[in-house]
Amino acid sequence: MSVLAPQDLELTDGSRIGVVGGGPAGSFFSYYALEYARRFGLEVELDIFEAKDFTRIGAAGCNHCGGIISETLVQDLATDGLVIPSDIIQRTISTYTLHTEQGSRVIRTPSDEHRIASVFRGSGPRGCLDTSLNGFDNYMLELCEKNGARVIREKVTALERSEDGITVGYAKSAARKYDLVVGAVGLSNKTLDLFKTICPAYSLPEKTRAYISEFMMKPANIEKSLGSSMHVFLLDLPQITFGALIPKYNYVTLVLLGRDIDKDVVQNFVQSAQVRSCFPADYPIDRIAPCQCYPYINIKQGKHAYANRVVLVGDSGSSKLYKNGIGAALITAKAAASTAIFEGISEKHFEKYYAPVCRDLDRDNGVGKLIFRITRIIQKSSIIKRGLLHQVGKEQSISGSALRLSAVLWDTFTGSSGYRNILKRFLHPGLLLGLIGSTTRSNVPPFNRNSHEKQKARQAL
Ligand SMILES: Cc1cc2nc3c(=O)[nH]c(=O)nc-3n(C[C@H](O)[C@H](O)[C@H](O)COP(=O)(O)OP(=O)(O)OC[C@H]3O[C@@H](n4cnc5c(N)ncnc54)[C@H](O)[C@@H]3O)c2cc1C
Incomplete structure (x- = not known):
C-alpha cells in the first residue's frame, strides 16, 4: 500500500475494502461496491466481518426488527435486478388495518402494484422448530458471497489507523489492513466507539429502546384473525408512538416504537381491547412470549460519519426516523459505494458526494418528528x-x-x-x-x- 496525499485517496486495482457488519447496510454496500467496481473495470478485494450467524434461530442469528420490507425498497432493489426470492418472504402484506378506541378501518394499498413483504431477519424466533427458514440478512450476505465478497464470521475488536491504511483486528486471526473500512455495525455502542477512534469528528447516533415479540400461531388462525393485513394501533397510551402487529406465516410479530418502552408499557398495550381483538379469544396473549427483546432504534442521526478511508452507513450513519430503516440502509450504502468506487475515499470525497445524502435524510427526519x-x-x-x-x-x-x-x-x-x-x-x-x-x-x-x-x-x- 502506498502513501497518498488525502485528496488523491482512491481505490485502485488490488485495493482492499473491509466492511464491518453484515446486516442490510453492510450487505447493500458490498453488493453495490462489487457491482460498480465490475462496471468500472476495477479489481478490488472485499471482506465482510459479521459477528452473528444468521442461520441460527433466536437472538444469536437475528438483527431485531419488525421485518417489513417497504414497497419502495422492493421496487428499488428490483430496478437493480435484485428480486427478493419468495422463500424469504413470510407473507405479502396487501392492506393495513387501523385500530383506534373508536373503531377500525381497513386501508387498501393506494395502487394495486404496491405490495409489502414481511420477512424474518434471522432464521426464526427463539423456540421455532422449523430449521429451514431463510432470513433476509442471510440471503443478502450469501448473495454478496456469490458476487465475490469474502465473509469473515468474526467480531471486530480493534481498528487502528496508519498512514497507508486501516488495520482491522479480530479475535481469532491475525489483523488485516484495508484501504477503506466501512462501518455498518448498526447501533452497537462498543463497535461505534472503535470507529470514533479512527473517525474523530464522528458523533454517534442517539437511540431509544423499542420492543419486539413473536407470537406463534397456526397459519389458519393468522389468516382468520389478521389476514394479510398489517394491524396498526393509534391508541391513547403513554410512551407509544407506533404499535403494530405484523403477520408472518406462522408467527405474528408485535412491534412497539416510542420512548423508552418497558415491561409496563408493553403490558398496557397488549391488554388493550383493540390488540386482544386481533387474536383468537382463547389465545394466551398475556403469557410471556418466548422470543422478545427491547432493541435500540435511532432517534437522531450520527454526524460526520466519514473520514479519510472510513465511512459509516445504515443505522451507524443515517437512518429514517421509526420507519423503513432497511430502505435507509440501502440509500446510504449505495451512496457510499458509488462515492468510494467512482470518486474516491478521502474525507473530502465523502463530504462532497456522501454527506448530502445523509443531510437529506436528516432534513426529512425533521419533518418526520413533526408528523409524529x-x-x-x-x-x-x-x-x-x-x-x-x-x-x-x-x-x-x-x-x-x-x-x-x-x-x-x-x-x-x-x-x-x-x-x-x-x-x-x-x-x-x-x-x-x-x-x-x-x-x-x-x-x-x-x-x-x-x-x-x-x-x-x-x-x-
Ligand atoms: C423494533 C424495531 C422494529 C423495526 N422494524 C423495521 C421494519 O419493519 N422495517 C425496516 O425497514 N426497518 C425496521 N427497523 C429498523 C431496521 O432494523 C434497521 O434500520 C436496520 O436493521 C439497519 O441495518 P444496519 O445494517 O445498519 O444495522 P443492523 O441491522 O443492526 O446490522 C449491523 C450488523 O453489524 C454486526 N456487527 C456489529 N458490531 C460488529 C463487530 N464488532 N464485528 C462484526 N460485526 C458486527 C451485527 O452483528 C449486525 O449484523 C426496526 C428497528 C427496530 C428497533
Missing part, C-alpha cells in the same frame, strides 16, 4: 380519531375516490414515502377540508343529529 407530534395529538383526541375513521371509511367505500387521507396514512405506516412528501400531501386543502367535514359530522351525537333531522323533516312538511 401531530400523530400524538391525534392519538389523544377521540374526536379527531372518529373523524379520521369516518374519512378513511368514506374514501375506501366510494370507488374512484381520491384516497388522499388513505394514501397519506399508508405512506406514514409503511415508510414508503419521504416525510416531506407525506406532510405536503397531508396539507392538501381537499384532504384537510374532507377531514374537518368528517370530524364535525362523525362527532355530532346521534340523538342531536336525529332530532335535528326530525326537525328539518317536520319543517319540510
Whole structure:
C-alpha cells in the first residue's frame, strides 16, 4: 500500500475494502461496491466481518426488527435486478388495518402494484422448530458471497489507523489492513466507539429502546384473525408512538416504537381491547412470549460519519426516523459505494458526494418528528380519531375516490414515502377540508343529529 496525499485517496486495482457488519447496510454496500467496481473495470478485494450467524434461530442469528420490507425498497432493489426470492418472504402484506378506541378501518394499498413483504431477519424466533427458514440478512450476505465478497464470521475488536491504511483486528486471526473500512455495525455502542477512534469528528447516533415479540400461531388462525393485513394501533397510551402487529406465516410479530418502552408499557398495550381483538379469544396473549427483546432504534442521526478511508452507513450513519430503516440502509450504502468506487475515499470525497445524502435524510427526519407530534395529538383526541375513521371509511367505500387521507396514512405506516412528501400531501386543502367535514359530522351525537333531522323533516312538511 502506498502513501497518498488525502485528496488523491482512491481505490485502485488490488485495493482492499473491509466492511464491518453484515446486516442490510453492510450487505447493500458490498453488493453495490462489487457491482460498480465490475462496471468500472476495477479489481478490488472485499471482506465482510459479521459477528452473528444468521442461520441460527433466536437472538444469536437475528438483527431485531419488525421485518417489513417497504414497497419502495422492493421496487428499488428490483430496478437493480435484485428480486427478493419468495422463500424469504413470510407473507405479502396487501392492506393495513387501523385500530383506534373508536373503531377500525381497513386501508387498501393506494395502487394495486404496491405490495409489502414481511420477512424474518434471522432464521426464526427463539423456540421455532422449523430449521429451514431463510432470513433476509442471510440471503443478502450469501448473495454478496456469490458476487465475490469474502465473509469473515468474526467480531471486530480493534481498528487502528496508519498512514497507508486501516488495520482491522479480530479475535481469532491475525489483523488485516484495508484501504477503506466501512462501518455498518448498526447501533452497537462498543463497535461505534472503535470507529470514533479512527473517525474523530464522528458523533454517534442517539437511540431509544423499542420492543419486539413473536407470537406463534397456526397459519389458519393468522389468516382468520389478521389476514394479510398489517394491524396498526393509534391508541391513547403513554410512551407509544407506533404499535403494530405484523403477520408472518406462522408467527405474528408485535412491534412497539416510542420512548423508552418497558415491561409496563408493553403490558398496557397488549391488554388493550383493540390488540386482544386481533387474536383468537382463547389465545394466551398475556403469557410471556418466548422470543422478545427491547432493541435500540435511532432517534437522531450520527454526524460526520466519514473520514479519510472510513465511512459509516445504515443505522451507524443515517437512518429514517421509526420507519423503513432497511430502505435507509440501502440509500446510504449505495451512496457510499458509488462515492468510494467512482470518486474516491478521502474525507473530502465523502463530504462532497456522501454527506448530502445523509443531510437529506436528516432534513426529512425533521419533518418526520413533526408528523409524529401531530400523530400524538391525534392519538389523544377521540374526536379527531372518529373523524379520521369516518374519512378513511368514506374514501375506501366510494370507488374512484381520491384516497388522499388513505394514501397519506399508508405512506406514514409503511415508510414508503419521504416525510416531506407525506406532510405536503397531508396539507392538501381537499384532504384537510374532507377531514374537518368528517370530524364535525362523525362527532355530532346521534340523538342531536336525529332530532335535528326530525326537525328539518317536520319543517319540510
Ligand atoms: C423494533 C424495531 C422494529 C423495526 N422494524 C423495521 C421494519 O419493519 N422495517 C425496516 O425497514 N426497518 C425496521 N427497523 C429498523 C431496521 O432494523 C434497521 O434500520 C436496520 O436493521 C439497519 O441495518 P444496519 O445494517 O445498519 O444495522 P443492523 O441491522 O443492526 O446490522 C449491523 C450488523 O453489524 C454486526 N456487527 C456489529 N458490531 C460488529 C463487530 N464488532 N464485528 C462484526 N460485526 C458486527 C451485527 O452483528 C449486525 O449484523 C426496526 C428497528 C427496530 C428497533
